[in-house]
Amino acid sequence: xxxxxxxxxxxxxxxxxxxxxxxxxxxxxxxxxxxxxxxxxxxxxxxxxxxxxxxxxxxxxxxxxxxxxxxxxxxxxxxxxxxxxxxxxxxxxxxxxxxxxxxxxxxxxxxxxxxxxxxxxxxxxxxxxxxxxxxxxxxxxxxxxxxxxxxxxxxxxxxxxxxxxxxxxxxxxxxxxxxxxxxxxxxxxxxxxxxxxxxxxxxxxxxxxxxxxxxxxxxxxxxx
Amino acid sequence: xxxxxxxxxxxxxxxxxxxxxxxxxxxxxxxxxxxxxxxxxxxxxxxxxxxxxxxxxxxxxxxxxxxxxxxxxxxxxxxxxxxxxxxxxxxxxxxxxxxxxxxxxxxxxxxxxxxxxxxxxxxxxxxxxxxxxxxxxxxxxxxxxxxxxxxxxxxxxxxxxxxxxxxxxxxxxxxxxxxxxxxxxxxxxxxxxxxxxxxxxxxxxxxxxxxxxxxxxxxxxxxxxxxxxxxxxxxxxxxxxxxxxxxxxxxxxxxxxxxxxxxxxxxxxxxxxxxxxxxxxxxxxxxxxxxxxxxxxxxxxxxxxxxxxxxxxxxxxxxxxxxxxxxxxxxxxxxxxxxxxxxxxxxxxxxxxxxxxxxxxxxxxxxxxxxxxxxxxxxxxxxxxxxxxxxxxxxxxxxxxxxxxxxxxxxxxxxxxxxxxxxxxxxxxxxxxxxxxxxxxxxxxxxxxxxxxxxxxxxxxxxxxxxxxxx
Numbered sequence: 001x002x003x004x005x006x007x008x009x010x011x012x013x014x015x016x017x018x019x020x021x022x023x024x025x026x027x028x029x030x031x032x033x034x035x036x037x038x039x040x041x042x043x044x045x046x047x048x049x050x051x052x053x054x055x056x057x058x059x060x061x062x063x064x065x066x067x068x069x070x071x072x073x074x075x076x077x078x079x080x081x082x083x084x085x086x087x088x089x090x091x092x093x094x095x096x097x098x099x100x101x102x103x104x105x106x107x108x109x110x111x112x113x114x115x116x117x118x119x120x121x122x123x124x125x126x127x128x129x130x131x132x133x134x135x136x137x138x139x140x141x142x143x144x145x146x147x148x149x150x151x152x153x154x155x156x157x158x159x160x161x162x163x164x165x166x167x168x169x170x171x172x173x174x175x176x177x178x179x180x181x182x183x184x185x186x187x188x189x190x191x192x193x194x195x196x197x198x199x200x201x202x203x204x205x206x207x208x209x210x211x212x213x214x215x216x217x218x219x220x221x222x223x224x
Numbered sequence: 225x226x227x228x229x230x231x232x233x234x235x236x237x238x239x240x241x242x243x244x245x246x247x248x249x250x251x252x253x254x255x256x257x258x259x260x261x262x263x264x265x266x267x268x269x270x271x272x273x274x275x276x277x278x279x280x281x282x283x284x285x286x287x288x289x290x291x292x293x294x295x296x297x298x299x300x301x302x303x304x305x306x307x308x309x310x311x312x313x314x315x316x317x318x319x320x321x322x323x324x325x326x327x328x329x330x331x332x333x334x335x336x337x338x339x340x341x342x343x344x345x346x347x348x349x350x351x352x353x354x355x356x357x358x359x360x361x362x363x364x365x366x367x368x369x370x371x372x373x374x375x376x377x378x379x380x381x382x383x384x385x386x387x388x389x390x391x392x393x394x395x396x397x398x399x400x401x402x403x404x405x406x407x408x409x410x411x412x413x414x415x416x417x418x419x420x421x422x423x424x425x426x427x428x429x430x431x432x433x434x435x436x437x438x439x440x441x442x443x444x445x446x447x448x449x450x451x452x453x454x455x456x457x458x459x460x461x462x463x464x465x466x467x468x469x470x471x472x473x474x475x476x477x478x479x480x481x482x483x484x485x486x487x488x489x490x491x492x493x494x495x496x497x498x499x500x501x502x503x504x505x506x507x508x509x510x511x512x513x514x515x516x517x518x519x520x521x522x523x524x525x526x527x528x529x530x531x532x533x534x535x536x537x538x539x540x541x542x543x544x545x546x547x548x549x550x551x552x553x554x555x556x557x558x559x560x561x562x563x564x565x566x567x568x569x570x571x572x573x574x575x576x577x578x579x580x581x582x583x584x585x586x587x588x589x590x591x592x593x594x595x596x597x598x599x600x601x602x603x604x605x606x607x608x609x610x611x612x613x614x615x616x617x618x619x620x621x622x623x624x625x626x627x628x629x630x631x632x633x634x635x636x637x638x639x640x641x642x643x644x645x646x647x648x649x650x651x652x653x654x655x656x657x658x659x660x661x662x663x664x665x666x667x668x669x670x671x672x673x674x675x676x677x678x679x680x681x682x683x684x685x686x687x688x689x690x691x692x693x694x695x
Contacts, residue, residue, distance in 0.1 A: 085538060102520050104513075154559070180556050184524075184587055193560045216513030 001116065002026045004048040006036035006062065007078065008055055012101075016049065019105045020112070023168075033057025040066050045073045046119070047112050052079040052090065060093045067094040074115040076108070104217055106169035113168070128163040131223040133202065133210055135163055144206065154179060155198045162211065162221040171218035195219055237421075238414045245410030246403070253402040257395050264391065268384045273350075276365045279311060280348075280377040284369055287315060292324050299326055311379055312362060318372030339376065342368045353378075360385060420450035424457060437465050463535075470534035477639055478526050482519060489515045525654045529639065532661035539581040539665060546610040546619050546685075547572035549582070553589040554608060557597055565602035568593070572610040578617040578685045584662045589619065591655040592681050596623035599679075616668075616684040628674040636672070659683070 003025040007013040010031070017027045028043060030036035033054040040048060040062070048066075052059035063075055077095040079086060087098045096118075097111050128135040133144045140156060142149040151159065161178050162170055172191045176182045179194070195211065203209045212220050286298040292315065299313060314336070315324035340351040345368045353362040364378035420441075427441045440461060441454040489512055496508030531537035550570045561568035589608070596606040604624040611618055628636060639657045659681075663670050668685040 102516065180552075182556060182586065182590070183583065184590075190556055190560045193563045196563070197559065215507070215510035216517075217510075 001046045002028070002044065003112065004036070004039055004043065004045040004050075004073070005029045006031075006033065006039075006048070006054060006059070007051040008032065008053070009051075012051075015105070016108065019109065020049075023109055031055075033059065033062045037062050037065055040071050040073065041069050046116050048073045048075045049108070049112065050075055050077055050095075052077060052081070052086075060090065063090075063094045072119075074119045076111055076115060078103075078108075104169075104171040104173070106214075106218055106220075107171045107174050109168055110165055110170060110174060113165075125164075128160065128166075130163055130166045130221050131208060131210055133163070135160060142202070144202065149201050151198075151201060154194065155201065158194055158198055159202065159221075162219060165221075167220065167222050169214045169218045169220045174218070238418050241418070242407070242410035242414040245413055246406035249406035249409065250399070250403055253399065253406075257399065261388075261391070261395070265384075265388055268387065272363060272379055272381065272384055273365070276311075276363065276377050276379050279313075280365050280367055280375065283313060283377060284367060284375050287324075287373070287375060288369065288371075295324055296326075311377060312364065313378075314374075314376040316374040316376075323373065339364055339366060341366055341374055344368060345370050345372065355380065420444050420454055424450075424454055428457070431461075437461055437468060467534040467536065470530050473530065478523065481522060481526070485515050485519045485522070489519075522654065525658055526639075529654065529657050529661045532658070532665040535665065537584075537662075537665050539584065541579045541581055543577050544580050544582050544585060545574070546576040546578060546612075546617055547574055549585055549589055550608040550610050550619060552586065553593050556590060557593050561597050561606060564597065564600075566597060566600050566604050566606055568597065568606045570608040570610075572608065572619075576610045576612050576617050576619075578687065580666055580685060584666075588659050588662050588683060589621070591659050592621040592683070595655060596621050596625065596679070596681075599623065600625040612687060615687060617687050618682060618684050620680055620682045622678065622680045624677055625679055627676040627679050628672070630674075633672065633674060637670075 001024065003020050005013060005017055005020070005027055007016065007029070008031045013029055013031065017029055020027050028039050028045070030039050034056045036050065036054070037057060039045075050059045050062060054062065057065075059077060059079075063077075066073070066075070074096045075094065077090040077098045078101060079090065079098065080101045090098050096115055099108055099111060126136070126138050128137065133142065135142050135156075137160065142151050142156065142159060157179050158175060161175065175191050175194075176184075180190075195213075199211045203211055208223060210221050210223065212222065214220055283295055283298060286294040290297070295313075295315065299311075311326070312328075313324065313326045314322070317323045336353075338351070338353060340349045342349045348365060348367045351364050351366070353364065354360075355362050360380055360382040362378045362380055364376050366374060366376045369375055423444075424441050427439055430439055431437055440458050443451075444454060445451040446455050492508045492511045492515065496505045499505070528537070547570075550572045554568055554570045558568050593606065593608065600606055600623045606621065606623045609620045609622070637656050637660045639654060660670050663683050663685070666685055668683060671682045671684075673680045673682075
């Protein structure tokens with residue numbers, strides 16, 4: 001898969017590009033808006049990550065011109081502004097998703113994958129599995145080694161979210177907004193509590209632990 | 225003072241007003257003078273003609289009675305001594321022969337043939353002859369007597385003209401005076417009339433120059449338009465002051481409060497580097513990420529507080545059910561509460577609609593419940609209630625925790641204030657400041673009552689009945 005990154009800050013660009021490469025992307029990087037536009041019109045990218053504050057041509061202008069030229073690549077906007085109005089402006093200009101700085105890289109990666117999934121209309125999965133853990137999304141049941149695990153609705157939602165992102169770290173902010181639809185950190189570790197309970201049911205009594213904590217970043221479901 | 229006058233002149237509006245004032249003043253004076261002049265001139269003319277006619281009648285009578293001798297005697301006798309100026313008298317017989325002629329020497333050059341002569345007996349005509357270059361004229365009345373004799377009596381207009389000329393000279397001097405008075409009056413009226421505007425401009429200029437927003441426009445009559453403008457500018461300055469103070473306060477707080485986590489961050493990284501132990505470095509890096517997240521959260525909250533306090537926060541108001549918000553908050557915290565052995569419940573009727581920013585109010589309730597859950601020991605209860613009376617929608621968060629000390633109660637809304645008991649728990653110390661700021665930005669109030677075993681936070685939001693009844 002090919003990703004376009006337009007970001008003028010060298011450190012951030014390096015860290016995002018490296019992360020995307022580790023996740024299996026081929027990354028084209030531009031530090032300026034106009035070169036970004038050239039890359040976007042000439043190459044075929046599966047996704048574009050575009051910063052709003054850019055020299056020569058700003059992010060909004062870049063996205064607008066891309067869309068005018070018929071480039072349909074899904075766009076994830078990066079911005080240091082965090083008000084609702086900026087978000088709305090970015091999305092109406094033709095962006096598909098919005099992420100504010102500072103951000104955790106796993107969140108960026110998850111959003112990038114979600115954009116690609118949406119754009120390619122990936123078939124809706126009815127079953128997810130990681131190792132010997134299976135999740136039936138129709139019957140809404142979880143089984144491990146053939147044993148049924150009783151989950152409360154919210155625990156099921158969290159597990160489904162983690163398993164859809166299997167192998168990728170999911171941040172607390174992402175879980176908060178996905179499970180409870182809260183866009184701010186309420187302080188108390190409500191996420192930790194839920195993950196702890198889920199772990200009690202999914203991993204307790206099994207040799208292989210599936211739910212792992214990545215300190216400072218979030219949680220990941222993977223085999224070993 | 226002289227610079228003030230220069231200011232008046234430099235100020236185009238003031239100059240325009242003063243000129244208009246002077247123009248109107250002078251124009252009305254001119255109109256008045258013109259009317260007076262026309263009336264005076266007409267009445268002088270009338271007076272001259274009366275004199276001539278009187279003489280004409282008198283001479284005609286004398287001529288009819290005693291012929292030329294009687295006429296000459298009449299003129300000699302100076303019966304008309306009352307009439308000023310020399311008179312012209314000519315009598316022409318029916319056969320065009322000159323019967324009598326009396327005229328001052330200086331008029332000899334006159335071409336008398338130009339005089340209009342009446343043909344019918346008893347008819348009287350008027351004619352005017354120019355005398356010389358000085359503009360004087362001879363006004364002559366002619367009458368045909370019953371025996372066919374033509375009698376003409378005339379009088380020079382020089383007296384009248386001289387009088388009018390003198391009058392005009394006086395008027396010119398008067399008008400010059402009027403112009404001076406008009407200009408001075410215009411300047412004075414404009415200067416005093418525009419004083420509020422000038423004071424306003426001075427104040428604003430001072431603010432622009434010095435950047436000090438604590439000066440105010442001097443108060444004047446608030447009932448007139450300019451006084452009201454001054455009042456409005458003062459109100460605007462007050463608001464700007466508040467915003468600026470809020471921003472400055474936020475900046476100070478940010479600078480001060482970021483130092484602590486930044487110092488911690490630096491310390492963690494430094495120690496880990498010094499230790500050289502990979503495992504310890506890994507842990508330190510994770511700590512750094514967490515600390516950075518905390519800095520970010522603190523920054524966001526500080527910005528939110530200052531935006532809410534200064535009134536620059538954009539509130540996306542929509543009809544929101546407080547009951548629903550309370551249930552969502554319980555939903556968010558129930559696992560955490562259960563894990564701590566606390567019963568978190570809500571007792572709210574359906575509805576209780578208020579027009580608020582949903583996300584912001586969720587933040588308010590989440591912060592209050594977060595505190596309650598944090599400080600209530602196992603086995604305790606946290607309850608959310610929502611209700612409404614005729615003016616307010618109220619939501620209360622009650623807990624059975626240890627309570628807040630009386631001396632700490634007034635300070636809990638302050639930024640970064642953390643009571644003795646809360647120092648050991650995780651938190652930014654900004655939650656309640658944010659709650660207060662958001663609720664007040666909505667036009668509501670927050671209150672707290674506390675004693676050991678029972679603490680109750682109450683949020684009141686104004687009910688906009690007219691707004692919501694249609695929803």
